[in-house]
Structures are given as structure tokens and as C-alpha cells.
Amino acid sequence: MSREVALFLRTLSERLDPTLLLARVVEAPPDPWQRQLLTSTSETIMVLASRRIGKSTTVGVMAAQELAKPRHEVIIICPTLAQSQLLFAKIAYTWDLIGLPIADKRRTLLELHLENGSIARCVPAGQEGTGARGHGIKRGALIYDEAAFIPDKVFGSTLAIAEDDAKTILITTPGGKSGRAFEMWTDYEDFPDVERIRACSLDLPRMAKTVERARRNMSPLEFKVEHGLAWMGRGTPFFDPETISKAYTDTPPLALGDIYAGL
Ligand SMILES: Nc1ncnc2c1ncn2[C@@H]1O[C@H](COP(=O)(O)OP(=O)(O)OP(=O)(O)O)[C@@H](O)[C@H]1O
Numbered sequence: 047m048s049r050e051v052a053l054f055l056r057t058l059s060e061r062l063d064p065t066l067l068l069a070r071v072v073e074a075p076p077d078p079w080q081r082q083l084l085t086s087t088s089e090t091i092m093v094l095a096s097r098r099i100g101k102s103t104t105v106g107v108m109a110a111q112e113l114a115k116p117r118h119e120v121i122i123i124c125p126t127l128a129q130s131q132l133l134f135a136k137i138a139y140t141w142d143l144i145g146l147p148i149a150d151k152r153r154t155l156l157e158l159h160l161e162n163g164s165i166a167r168c169v170p171a172g173q174e175g176t177g178a179r180g181h182g183i184k185r186g187a188l189i190y191d192e193a194a195f196i197p198d199k200v201f202g203s204t205l206a207i208a209e210d211d212a213k214t215i216l217i218t219t220p221g222g223k224s225g226r227a228f229e230m231w232t233d234y235e236d237f238p239d240v241e242r243i244r245a246c247s248l249d250l251p252r253m254a255k256t257v258e259r260a261r262r263n264m265s266p267l268e269f270k271v272e273h274g275l276a277w278m279g280r281g282t283p284f285f286d287p288e289t290i291s292k293a294y295t296d297t298p299p300l301a302l303g304d305i306y307a308g309l
Pocket residue numbers: 071072073074075076077080096097098099100101102103104252
């Protein structure tokens with residue numbers, strides 16, 4: 047079989063079953079939640095997921111698959127610039143792995159523009175979402191990575207970006223019990239059309255080692271939030287007060303020796 051035919055067949059099978067590409071990226075079988083997300087036909091999807099479970103990798107696969115379709119666009123909003131760059135690197139890696147003969151028109155640390163007219167952009171949310179304003183997606187997806195850590199003002203100014211056939215996807219670990227992501231997850235009356243997907247590391251045998259390490263290293267509350275998917279109650283401190291107080295101690299006394307500390 048020629049290389050072109052092999053590439054064609056692989057691309058075709060990955061188009062028909064999007065979980066095959068994810069399996070190739072992670073070199074392991076996709077989890078049930080990843081299958082549900084990648085094959086969903088809902089317009090709005092929210093995924094509540096544990097730390098290190100594969101959120102960004104899965105978003106990278108979704109974005110790369112949109113790029114393969116002509117004139118599709120994906121905008122991914124992340125809380126910070128560093129997270130945007132990291133996520134864009136995953137998209138670019140996955141796009142290159144697909145191996146389609148579609149040339150880049152322009153590639154930066156945050157954007158990829160292709161000859162087929164498709165575009166992927168990772169945008170840091172900032173406080174207002176100004177970096178994403180002015181865009182409109184007719185075919186493709188608007189994705190919020192770590193949505194519980196994105197300010198409500200940003201949702202206010204960016205949710206309208208998804209138009210016509212574009213999907214809106216929020217994926218996140220839990221945050222505080224307020225704000226857009228919390229409401230969308232918990233309020234079935236105001237958000238009746240959201241498909242909700244739960245991705246809990248405690249349910250996955252492949253995560254057992256990561257979970258056990260986290261259980262040893264995190265406070266019980268941190269563990270409940272980051273792995274058990276509990277939203278943080280209002281006024282509940284994320285870090286255990288006892289741990290914080292243990293971090294500040296007068297004994298042994300701070301020995302500055304001859305160093306003049308300017309005090
Ligand atoms: N189904 C899977 N099987 C095995 N490994 C996987 C699977 N899905 C993702 N991974 C791996 O899990 C690791 C973490 O992935 P990723 O960074 O996407 O997780 P995350 O949930 O975004 O993490 P964080 O909470 O730090 O943002 C990566 O090494 C990725 O390849």
C-alpha cells in the first residue's frame with residue numbers, strides 16, 4: 047500500500063471514530079468520558095474533571111480534528127497566557143501527528159492558520175476577555191479550559207462568539223461555588239440543554255498511582271476538590287488552616303548571621 051493510501055485510510059478512520067486519534071496521542075485506550083466528549087453531538091457540553099486526567103490533551107485532539115475540516119475555527123480560552131501556550135503546543139503536536147498535507151499559512155505560539163482556511167487560537171482570558179472579542183465562529187468550537195477559573199466578565203464578553211453550527215465546551219476542575227461554570231454545572235433549570243460529563247480520577251484504574259500520590263501530598267480538602275470533584279463551599283479555605291499555621295514557626299529562630307536584612 048502506498049504512503050498516500052495509508053494516510054488516507056488512517057485519516058478516514060480517525061474522522062469516523064475521533065477516539066482513534068486520541069488513542070494514538072496518548073498511546074492508550076481513551077476513557078469513557080473522553081469517548082463521550084469526542085463523540086457528542088450536543089451544542090453545549092460541560093466536563094467536570096479531576097486534575098491530570100487528560101483535559102488539555104482531549105481538548106487538543108478536538109481542536110486538531112476541527113482544523114482538518116475546511117474553514118473551521120476553534121478558539122480556546124484559558125485562564126492564563128502560560129496555560130494558553132501549553133495548550134496550543136498540544137494542539138500543534140496533535141495536528142502534526144494527523145499528518146495531513148495541508149500547509150501552514152501562519153504559526154505562532156498561540157495561533158495556527160492553515161491553507162484550508164481553518165484556524166485554531168488559544169486566548170488568555172485576562173479579566174475581561176478582550177483578547178477574544180470581535181471573533182465569531184460559524185463552524186467549529188469555542189472551548190473554555192479550566193472554566194471555573196475564568197472570570198464571569200470573560201464569559202459575558204465571549205459566549206456570543208459561538209454562532210450557527212459552532213459548539214461551546216467548558217472543561218474544568220471544580221472551583222468555588224459561584225460563577226458561570228458552577229451555575230452551568232448545577233443549575234438544570236437555567237441551563238437545560240447542557241450535556242454534563244463527569245470525569246473522576248477515583249473511578250479510573252489507570253489513575254490509581256496519581257491518585258494515591260495526591261492523597262498523600264494534598265490536604266483532605268484539596269484532594270476532595272481536585273480528585274473527588276467537590277466544589278469549594280463559600281468561605282472554605284482551599285489550604286488547610288493547620289497546614290498554613292505549621293508553615294509559620296518561630297522555632298528554629300531565623301538565623302541571618304552577618305547578613306544585614308535592612309530591618
Ligand atoms: N486515556 C488516557 N490514557 C492514558 N493516559 C492519558 C489518557 N488521557 C490523557 N492521558 C495522559 O495524561 C497526562 C495528563 O494530561 P493533560 O495534561 O491533558 O491533563 P489535564 O487534566 O489537563 O492536567 P492538569 O490538571 O494538570 O491541567 C498526559 O501525559 C496525557 O498523555
